[in-house]
Amino acid sequence: MVTTSATSSDLYRTDCAARQILDRVGDRWTVLIIGVLSDGSARFSQLRRRIEGISQKMLTQTLRGLERDGLVHRTVFPEVPVRVEYELTQMGRTLEEPLRALQRWALENEDRIEEAHATYDHRAQ
Amino acid sequence: MVTTSATSSDLYRTDCAARQILDRVGDRWTVLIIGVLSDGSARFSQLRRRIEGISQKMLTQTLRGLERDGLVHRTVFPEVPVRVEYELTQMGRTLEEPLRALQRWALENEDRIEEAHATYDHRAQ
DNA sequence: CCGCTATGGTCACCGTAGGAGACCAACTCA
DNA sequence: TGAGTTGGTCTCCTACGGTGACCATAGCGG
Numbered sequence: 001m002v003t004t005s006a007t008s009s010d011l012y013r014t015d016c017a018a019r020q021i022l023d024r025v026g027d028r029w030t031v032l033i034i035g036v037l038s039d040g041s042a043r044f045s046q047l048r049r050r051i052e053g054i055s056q057k058m059l060t061q062t063l064r065g066l067e068r069d070g071l072v073h074r075t076v077f078p079e080v081p082v083r084v085e086y087e088l089t090q091m092g093r094t095l096e097e098p099l100r101a102l103q104r105w106a107l108e109n110e111d112r113i114e115e116a117h118a119t120y121d122h123r124a125q
Numbered sequence: 126m127v128t129t130s131a132t133s134s135d136l137y138r139t140d141c142a143a144r145q146i147l148d149r150v151g152d153r154w155t156v157l158i159i160g161v162l163s164d165g166s167a168r169f170s171q172l173r174r175r176i177e178g179i180s181q182k183m184l185t186q187t188l189r190g191l192e193r194d195g196l197v198h199r200t201v202f203p204e205v206p207v208r209v210e211y212e213l214t215q216m217g218r219t220l221e222e223p224l225r226a227l228q229r230w231a232l233e234n235e236d237r238i239e240e241a242h243a244t245y246d247h248r249a250q
Numbered sequence: 251c252c253g254c255t256a257t258g259g260t261c262a263c264c265g266t267a268g269g270a271g272a273c274c275a276a277c278t279c280a
Numbered sequence: 281t282g283a284g285t286t287g288g289t290c291t292c293c294t295a296c297g298g299t300g301a302c303c304a305t306a307g308c309g310g
Binding site for chain 4: 056081
Binding site for chain 2: 009013014017018019021022023025026027028031035036050051053067069070071091094097098101102103105106107109110113114115116117120121
């Protein structure tokens with residue numbers, strides 16, 4: 001059980017700040033972006049190329065959100081063409097481990113879940 | 126034969142099964158539902174009442190998905206009115222820890238993130 | 251000099267995922 | 281008779297996210 005006795009924060013209530021945070025960090029793109037940035041800083045276009053399927057809009061939007069959350073730092077180099085580097089902040093780095101655990105779980109249980117799907121779909125058909 | 130060997134296990138490719146799984150388990154409602162079910166089995170209406178803000182549609186839909194993934198077991202008791210119990214499967218229980226870590230992170234960093242927001246919004250205004 | 255490329259965006263458009271609320275079956279109890 | 285309970289489904293309709301066009305700047309090829 002997840003007890004939140006110390007604070008009055010109840011994750012299951014809509015007014016809980018932590019619940020909104022959970023939405024953000026559990027977001028599909030956030031997980032992948034933090035994953036890439038774990039290997040070190042990256043440029044906008046590197047992220048876009050690495051994360052297959054992300055639209056430019058969502059990449060911009062998600063990075064802005066992460067910057068606002070204080071999880072990612074954005075540095076603009078006024079060269080031509082302009083270069084922009086993104087890197088995890090210290091707080092961002094504390095998120096690496098939980099997200100990595102989730103990724104590990106996904107990779108480890110990939111097969112078992114596909115099996116479950118097969119069973120379920122077979123029974124239901 | 127569809128092999129999901131090491132080659133296709135690149136989370137950053139759209140065809141990676143684990144990436145879809147990550148989408149599912151990182152989902153806002155999934156995290157909360159698994160959280161509640163960590164305390165033991167629960168009925169449909171108990172879940173709905175506990176997780177403030179979830180629509181009946183999304184609760185049904187998410188539970189069906191979790192059942193299909195083999196993470197949640199659904200038992201129907203043919204009483205009147207019908208009673209339906211949901212509980213974590215063994216595989217579902219292995220997901221508790223990673224998700225709990227994420228929840229812990231959210232609760233622990235709640236304040237620092239709100240601070241970051243204030244700073245960001247103040248600078249940008 | 252013209253056009254093409256690259257970078258890091260923004261903007262308008264549009265389809266779909268998700269929220270709100272009505273409705274349902276079957277039975278109980280006042 | 282009619283209201284209540286339980287676990288849904290169905291029909292809207294809005295808002296989020298994907299697609300593609302466009303922008304400034306400048307280097308480089310022809």
